[in-house]
Amino acid sequence: MDLRYSASDEQFRKELREWLGDVLPAIPPEPGPHEWAERRAWDTTWQRMLFDAGYAGINWPTEYGGRGATLTEQLIFLEETTRAGAPYIGVNFVGVLHAGPTIMAEATEEQKAAHLPRILRGEEVWCQGFSEPGAGSDLASLSCKGERDGDEYVITGQKIWTSFAQIADWCELLVRTDPDAPKHKGITWLMFPMDTPGIEIREIRTIVGSSEFSEVFFDGARVPVANRVGAENDGWRVAMVTFGFERGTGFISDLVETDRLIAELAALARKVTRRSGTAWDDVALRRDIGHLQAEMDALWAMTKRNLAQAERHGVPGPAGSVVKVYYSELFQRVTDLAMQLLGRAGLSRDDVGELASGTFVEERLRSTSFTIAAGTSQIQRNIIAERILGLPKDR
């Protein structure tokens, strides 16, 4: 066991830092949350900059134009870009991390050539049409229909929680093509062009007041059969294949952010005045912060172990569920403590004087989704109990 970075890792880090130091000052300020066109432009410009510098698709194999970096290099990349305050993957998320890898694994050569280079260069933005009002945790029960009509599928139904639907070019869409088959056996994975007639996009107003999420309604929208990836009715397997690519790097940016947030929490405690002195004089509060940082450091250590295991044995297994459960609940406890500390300043979602209520109130509200999105904490605990501990299924 060792935690030392190799000379080539250090070299990678040094070059990346130098590049970030050169390019970040020239990047314009981040657009506001509702400025969709501007957001798209900002995120895709960053993707193009990554591409030109050889950092795009850091985790993609070189045969598809990616960097093919080792997991340690990916860790360094995510650490350094997050610490430097570089743009987040943003609207490129689905294309680079989900649809792209799925296409690599399952699509025809023609389909790969049509999409992978464009995703990598930030020319093509993808969204995900998986969840439905009636298919959340039980995703395989989805009912949005894809009826075969000659060379086309006719899509009718509804999707929900689709991020960046307003500005996406393509949607990775799961539809029910065989309503009579067992639920996992009648689903098909389609590449759906978002400019197809017969769809309507409605933004969802969330707990934070705005969001990148939408509902998408399909009313007889037609998509060529040639846009299917994998076999008809084999879409569940196609969609799941991507999860096998997850090597434990998924939360690294979030861990960097959480570290920073705990440091900001300690800084906040030194600014919050009490009857005498500041909140930081309260030993119980200091211990709470010390406890959170201990958990955070342990989570980092566990992440590095997961990476080492994935690098050595290929498949990380369900360790991702452990990180997801722990990280999401830890983050919520950090923001909870911040709310307690802010007291009446927490009534404001903008900073109050020198108190950073803007950051913390926003993060408290936003983080309520962390234990829900991408598999609720309850689903994750079922996975840990059944797949790791081998406890019997109850259904």
Next chain:
Amino acid sequence: MDFELSDDQVALQEGLRSFCQGRLPMAAVRELEATGGIDRALWRELAEMGVFALRLPEADGGVGLGWADAVLAFEELGRAIVPGPLVWTHLVAGLVEGAAEGTAIVGGLPRDDQSRLVEYAPSLDALVVLDDAGAWLVDPSSLELEPVAHPLDPLVPVWRVTGLLPQGERIVGVEDPAALQEQGAALVAATMLGVAEAATDLAVGFAKERVQFDRPIGAFQALKHLMADMFVRAEVARGAVYAAGVTLDDPAVGSVRRAVAAARITAAEAALGNGKTCVQVHGGMGYTWEVDAHLLLKRAYALEPAFGGREEWEEAMADLVAQAG
């Protein structure tokens, strides 16, 4: 960076695990209650397994390994809830005669300890008293001791020092008592990790067998989630404990104090949390003396104040956060 066990480390881990399974199944551990938690023959066998001389150079008769290996060894000792002052004896191996070889059993306590309780006192050949100025060796037979009739952990009997606690003789080789405290805390954390894992295994095994409402109780989500949390707590602590071992060996990778604090805090959370949950999963049987769950929970509590309790380490961690910010 390769934060995964080497082949040698896997062999060390498996060797100690199978030694404990063969020599110290829970029934054998329970029998140690009759002899105050200590069996000298067993102690020498542990020494032969390298538990005490693990980090001493081979030239000095040691195994020549490091802290990363030591935490793996103590994780296994914790898993088997092996009683005895294992951490203290390991820490002073090479400094106190006979400790490395298993011929001297060495205990310890902090000088400012209000309770003045000494674990395993009549079995001790030497007692270490730790204070800010250093580590001091006291002859246990010189102490006025009163047995505690009802110890928390039946395998960790305690005696109270009723008379004076003498200054003792300075242990040469302990230049920095704070460092000894950190090293002790890392090994306690490793032991707690083992206890936490044993609790998970015991609860999961029971939940697969125990049938109520016509199905194994482990099929119920309410119980599944309790056990998933046990697993999560132990896995998180494992990362921190192994990182503490690696950092003690190679302080260039980070702050030793911070790595130990993270290990100590999360391992305590895992051992105590899992000990309590293990009792709960067992239902009524968990409340009995017959089922081993209580021994795990009691050991978790018995370890908690060793080398600084959680509160002390949480404060230390907060100071480190403030310094870093």
